Amino acid sequence: MAKNSLFAILLRSRWWISALIAIIVGAISFALMPEGFRVVGAVSGLPFAVIAVMALRRQWHLPSAARIEQTQQALSAMAWPAFADLLEQAFKRDGYTVQRSKTPAVDFELERQGRRMLVSARRWKSARTGLEALRPLQAARESSEAQDALYIGLGPLSEQAQPFAAEHRIAIWQASELAHALRGLPL
Incomplete structure (x- = not known):
């Protein structure tokens, strides 16, 4: 993964930022997609949710x-x-x-x-x-x-x-x- 790619930056950021992006992308896609494609739109935030879980796992034991x-x-x-x-x-x-x-x-x-x-x-x-x-x-x-x-x-x-x-x-x-x-x- 490239050092300055969006996902690399998100992995170094607080986990909740990726989770928030996943929710926003999923909600906006769900709201703007036609009736038959809403589920696909809601799932479009899934990569950000995966990054949030990965970041959370890395940051779990780190001191505040x-x-x-x-x-x-x-x-x-x-x-x-x-x-x-x-x-x-x-x-x-x-x-x-x-x-x-x-x-x-x-x-x-x-x-x-x-x-x-x-x-x-x-x-x-x-x-x-x-x-x-x-x-x-x-x-x-x-x-x-x-x-x-x-x-x-x-x-x-x-x-x-x-x-x-x-x-x-x-x-x-x-x-x-x-x-x-x-x-x-x-x-």
């Missing part, structure tokens, strides 16, 4: 904007030991074996189903994340031959850091991903 804001504020007020313990609980709950790292670029070494991931999270309060935070993580990943790398930070990535993270497949967790990962844990 209020939950994301609450999580960001709570994490911003935490000290490193409390934040590290919280992350460790979340990783263990998700099935990872967690090992705290002693290297400066990596805070956690995770393993699940034979895949290793290095996590850098100590600079989670930084206002902006630049290459100076991502390069050491990538270097540690290459030297340890870990398959995955994850950087955790509440601030946005700099213009130079975004393509670097994408090129080197470094996953980035910000407030929304943290709100989802820390669901159910006391902040």
